[in-house]
Amino acid sequence: MNRTRACFRSSILAAALILTALAPATPAAAATTKTVKVVASLPNLGAIASAVGGDRIELTVIASGTQDAHFVDPKPSYMVKLRAADLLLVNGLDLEIGWIPPLTQGARNNRILAGAAGYVDASTGIAVVEVPSSLSRAEGDVHPYGNPHYLTDPLNAEAVAGTIAAALAKADPAGAAAYEENRKAFVARLHEALFGKDLVGLVGGAKLAREAAAGTLDTFLDGTNVGGAPLKTRLGGWLGALRPVRGRPIITYHKDWSYFASRFGVNIVDYVEPKPGIQPSARHLEELVTRLEHGDAKVIVTRPFVEHRSTDMLQEKTGAVVLNLPLEVGGDPQAGDFFALFDLITSRLAAALTGAGTGK
Numbered sequence: 001m002n003r004t005r006a007c008f009r010s011s012i013l014a015a016a017l018i019l020t021a022l023a024p025a026t027p028a029a030a031a032t033t034k035t036v037k038v039v040a041s042l043p044n045l046g047a048i049a050s051a052v053g054g055d056r057i058e059l060t061v062i063a064s065g066t067q068d069a070h071f072v073d074p075k076p077s078y079m080v081k082l083r084a085a086d087l088l089l090v091n092g093l094d095l096e097i098g099w100i101p102p103l104t105q106g107a108r109n110n111r112i113l114a115g116a117a118g119y120v121d122a123s124t125g126i127a128v129v130e131v132p133s134s135l136s137r138a139e140g141d142v143h144p145y146g147n148p149h150y151l152t153d154p155l156n157a158e159a160v161a162g163t164i165a166a167a168l169a170k171a172d173p174a175g176a177a178a179y180e181e182n183r184k185a186f187v188a189r190l191h192e193a194l195f196g197k198d199l200v201g202l203v204g205g206a207k208l209a210r211e212a213a214a215g216t217l218d219t220f221l222d223g224t225n226v227g228g229a230p231l232k233t234r235l236g237g238w239l240g241a242l243r244p245v246r247g248r249p250i251i252t253y254h255k256d257w258s259y260f261a262s263r264f265g266v267n268i269v270d271y272v273e274p275k276p277g278i279q280p281s282a283r284h285l286e287e288l289v290t291r292l293e294h295g296d297a298k299v300i301v302t303r304p305f306v307e308h309r310s311t312d313m314l315q316e317k318t319g320a321v322v323l324n325l326p327l328e329v330g331g332d333p334q335a336g337d338f339f340a341l342f343d344l345i346t347s348r349l350a351a352a353l354t355g356a357g358t359g360k
């Protein structure tokens, strides 16, 4: 083969490669490269969005897991992300009232303003607890629409995943089937993590989730026998881990464990903050010392980002166990995703309550 001919052949090959590169993508290829720009206010929402959105979304999370969700600094750099966003995921119930409105106003992106299709309030579909009879911010209450910390009950992540999947399908209809598939996989994993693989295999996750949501899971498990033993003996997962310490008393720093307490049967007897968002007075701390000395509780659950002077003092004076638990993905190096977060919370709380004994 002479050089001219070889050169001609390689030119044809190069031209073919260029034509291939310039050719319009097939619909399938276009679908996999489509990216929905999603901004989540908080890491837990981001973790669920990541599970549902997969590689079809480009995700930015504003707050870190070590920040107080009530009080995040609205840095202008987030406005740049919000300016280009297709969807903004928020916890809602005014949890982010101090920082999301300034950011969305500064971003000047009509798609993600409250009320627009791209503004996704994840509290939709959540049964909110502690809703006050009248809206009031008297005395600095930061829970004016009820308790906003609904993702401390991991079962609520099922509703949130549904809300996010629906919003993504609306923003990116070509990906609807993929989002639904991802949502189903997330929910299946959630059910196994919460109830244990064994029980889910016997009964089905959907049935267990319905019983749990209705508050009838115990009755169902106690009253249903399989192979001569009640189903409750097959309960595993996070609920199984905390079952031996069910009903034990705890004190929490902030009123953020209410949903968790209902789901897992933990008994919250008092708070270090006299009202959500209000730091404790000397008098309130003295009352807590008395309660702890009386044996009303032996474990105090606090958070990584609040002041620790009060809980240090309570620990020194009464010997109470102070447990620093993250609430959000990334709040602890071991809480890398939503499942690792609840693995950590349930195992550490079960260990602390087991070590602390049954109370008085």
Ligand SMILES: [Zn+2]
Pocket: 070, 142, 143, 148, 149, 254, 255, 256, 276
């Ligand atoms: Zn709160």
